[in-house]
Each structure stands twice: as structure tokens, then as C-alpha cells.
Amino acid sequence: MSLKRVAMPVQDPLIRQTNFNEVSLGYSEEMAVDEAKRCINCINKPCISGCPVSVNIPEFINLIVKHDYEQAYKIITKTNSLPAICGRVCPQETQCEAKCIRGIKAEAISIGRLERFVADCHLKNGEYIEHISIVNGHKVAVIGSGPAGLSCANDLIHLGYSVNIFEALHTPGGVLVYGIPEFRLPKEVVESEIENLKKLGVEIQTNMVIGKILTVGDLEKMGYEAIFIGTGAGLPNFMGIVGEDLIGVYSANEFLTRINLMKAYLDEYDTPIKKGKNVAVIGGGNVAIDAARCAKRLGADHVFIIYRRSIEEMPARMEEINHAKEEGIIFKLQCNPIRINSNDKGEVSAIECVNMELGEIDSSGRRRPHVINNSNHVLEVDTVIIAIGTSPNPLIKNTTDELQTNNQGCFIVNDQLLTSKLGVYAGGDAVTGAATVILAMAAGKQAAKSIHEYLLNKY
Numbered sequence: 001m002s003l004k005r006v007a008m009p010v011q012d013p014l015i016r017q018t019n020f021n022e023v024s025l026g027y028s029e030e031m032a033v034d035e036a037k038r039c040i041n042c043i044n045k046p047c048i049s050g051c052p053v054s055v056n057i058p059e060f061i062n063l064i065v066k067h068d069y070e071q072a073y074k075i076i077t078k079t080n081s082l083p084a085i086c087g088r089v090c091p092q093e094t095q096c097e098a099k100c101i102r103g104i105k106a107e108a109i110s111i112g113r114l115e116r117f118v119a120d121c122h123l124k125n126g127e128y129i130e131h132i133s134i135v136n137g138h139k140v141a142v143i144g145s146g147p148a149g150l151s152c153a154n155d156l157i158h159l160g161y162s163v164n165i166f167e168a169l170h171t172p173g174g175v176l177v178y179g180i181p182e183f184r185l186p187k188e189v190v191e192s193e194i195e196n197l198k199k200l201g202v203e204i205q206t207n208m209v210i211g212k213i214l215t216v217g218d219l220e221k222m223g224y225e226a227i228f229i230g231t232g233a234g235l236p237n238f239m240g241i242v243g244e245d246l247i248g249v250y251s252a253n254e255f256l257t258r259i260n261l262m263k264a265y266l267d268e269y270d271t272p273i274k275k276g277k278n279v280a281v282i283g284g285g286n287v288a289i290d291a292a293r294c295a296k297r298l299g300a301d302h303v304f305i306i307y308r309r310s311i312e313e314m315p316a317r318m319e320e321i322n323h324a325k326e327e328g329i330i331f332k333l334q335c336n337p338i339r340i341n342s343n344d345k346g347e348v349s350a351i352e353c354v355n356m357e358l359g360e361i362d363s364s365g366r367r368r369p370h371v372i373n374n375s376n377h378v379l380e381v382d383t384v385i386i387a388i389g390t391s392p393n394p395l396i397k398n399t400t401d402e403l404q405t406n407n408q409g410c411f412i413v414n415d416q417l418l419t420s421k422l423g424v425y426a427g428g429d430a431v432t433g434a435a436t437v438i439l440a441m442a443a444g445k446q447a448a449k450s451i452h453e454y455l456l457n458k459y
Helices: 031-034 056-063 070-074 082-087 112-126 147-158 187-200 214-221 252-260 284-299 318-326 438-456
Strands: 137-143 164-167 204-205 226-229 249-251 279-281 304-309 330-333 335-342 348-361 365-372 377-379 383-386 424-426
Touching: 031 056, 031 112, 056 070, 056 112, 070 112, 070 187, 082 112, 082 164, 082 187, 082 214, 082 438, 147 164, 147 187, 147 226, 147 438, 187 204, 204 284, 214 424, 249 252, 252 284, 252 383, 279 284, 284 318, 304 335, 335 424, 348 383
Parallel strands: 137 164, 137 226, 164 204, 226 424, 249 383, 279 304, 279 383, 304 330
Antiparallel strands: 335 348, 348 365, 348 377
């Protein structure tokens, strides 16, 4: 029983930085079985407690050892409706794998990679998912088709509800399609997961901007007895520094949407985007890493990630940080922008920064950065991408006084995810601010449970 996990095959860095194909190639059957055999089937199963949706991890891993991949898929999907997605983008290293007993004296089991293997086997060879014909006669509306909305819809349809998802964009999937690049999460994987949901009977209406085309009140008048708001956090935050309005400055949200949803990286798509040669990305999360790696693939000679703390304190996944380094992304750490400069055409010409030193621990659990005096320096760039976080869009809130939000624009909910309006629930990034896919899915599951209890008591 090896102390080290089975390595994930990946594209060569020099090749992958020129394409948008998936970087991690996935386990072969032999690799997956070998990795699954490393699980010691411990009595307490702490990995389950580390999973936000409580997947029975030891059971599905044991089924991999037995080569019963379809049954393993059924075990996973009892609580996780999007395993092919979660297996690729969830931060397992801080969740289920962090609790793995093997991780005490060896490397933790590669739970995420095994989940992906099982899900990919099903998507390639799995059985048809039957339409659920037993319905209870009640209708629920889900606003937003991101991970929270999809998870909520999945659980509600299994409980017998008629579920309709209203999606503002022309393609369902939310952040899964507009936010995460193809090389990390292929869109065909998202499409397959959503197609499985449709086969269950969930209806999805696209180009439906709730707050413009319809309001929450309109949905209630249409006969929806409960509503779940899972609209995410798609409103980009900015730093408020001089030059953010220059030509060549993007929010990461816009930059990634043009690439991921509007296919700006393909010549056959006429999607306007600046393919800068020297690009600065401000931020240290997964979104910043994604934007930087996309800029490199669009042909940039130099891509800089500017982050005010150290590499150890970056919120991005270490695997993505390492992949970015391999692809030639340059990390300018303990550095903070204070101004974006322009040329005489109003275009970005440089970014002025100051160096930072780390002080005491702040409320985030990380060391607070402080400016080092007289450390100003200029970095010549032609494109700046700002990736310092997002907030919920106020569109729905602005159509009614009944839905309360906090100072960050997030919906205020109770323990059951009920908003200040009876029958209306909210979860995911619309409540917490930008977080992870799996935490949004867990919120969707909680909302489905709460909606079910509410309607049972009502009728």
C-alpha cells in the first residue's frame, strides 16, 4: 500500500499553455483501482464529515476496487448531483481529503480524482436516467442555474415537485460555464450533468432575467408555491484606484465570460477581447489564477499575478497555483497596485505598485499586509484584469422591499435559508458572497429540504 497517491496525468506545460484543452487528463482504470486500494476503510470515516454534501466516500471507493463503477456513481449521486464537476473543481484538499486518516502518515487518498473517474465512466458508459413520473402537484421556481440552483432542483425533483429553473443567460450552468475555464472544467462535462437533470424532469428556461422580465411576485402569481434564489455573486468588485476606467482594464468576471461563454479563444467566434502581450492580474484567488492562465493562452508574452500577501496565504488551490507556475505565470507577491497609468490614447500603459510587508493576524486568519514606504515601482503592461472578488447582483432585491440584504448585498436568511419573505429561500454565493461550488451545492440541498418541510406544513 503506497504512501504516495497515484499521480494525475497532465498535459505538458509547454503544450497546454497554447490550448484550452483540459489540463488534467484523468485516471485510467488501472490508476483509479490502484489509488482506491490505498483506502484503509477506517472505522470512523472522517472523510464523510469533511464533505459539505456528505458523500459516502469509503463506500464508493470500495466499489472502485471491485470495478463496479456504475454502483459507485449511484452511491455518490445519492447526495451529490454533480460529481463530474465536483471531482474537477472542489477544494478536496481542505475538505474531505484534509480529514483522511491516510493523510496523517502518508498522502491522503485522492478522493476528488476518484470521484471524477467514477463520474466520467458514467457519462461515457452509464445507464440512462429515467424521468421521474411521480409528482406531488406542487410547483417550485429556482432562480439561477449555477451549482446552488442545480443542486436544489435535483433534490426537489426527487421529492416529487415540478421544478422550473429560470436562467438569465442563454446557456445554463451559471459560474460553471461563464467563470471556470475550459482547461479546468470542459463545458461538455457541465452540459452532460445538466442533461441528466433534464432527464429527471427539471425544466430550464434561459434568457429569463428575474428582476427584469419577471419579478418574484410574478412567479408567485404564476403558481409557484416556493422560490429558491441561487443567483450567485456576479457583480465584480473594484479597487477604487485611478485608471480603472481605462481601455484595457477588465473585471475578471467580464474577461472570463468573454472567453468561457462567448468563446473568445476560438477564431470562428467574433467576440471582442484584448489579447494583451503584457498582462497584470490583481488578486490571489482561483478566479485570478484562471484569468492569468487564460491570458497566457490568448498569446500574452508575460502574465503577472499581483497579490498583496505571500504565496502561503493565497486563497487559490495549490494545484492551480503550481499549474500556473509551470505555465510561466509570474507571481509578484507582497505587492499592491495603487494606480493604473495610460498612454495618450487612453489605453493602459503601466501599473504602479507598492511593496507590502506582513504584520499581525487579521479577521481572515491571515497576516495583515502593510505598505512599505518609498517602495513605489512601475510595471509596464497593456492589460489589467481585476480579480478581487464579487458581490451579488442587486437586480432581484431592487424589485421588492420584502427581501432584506446586508451591506454587501447578500440576502439575509435564517438557518433554514428562508429570506425575509415567506416562501422565498436563498443560498450559495447570493447569501455568502463568492465561495466554492460544493458549498453552493450544499446550500441548494439545504434549501430543497427546507422548502419541502415548508410545503408539507402548509398543506
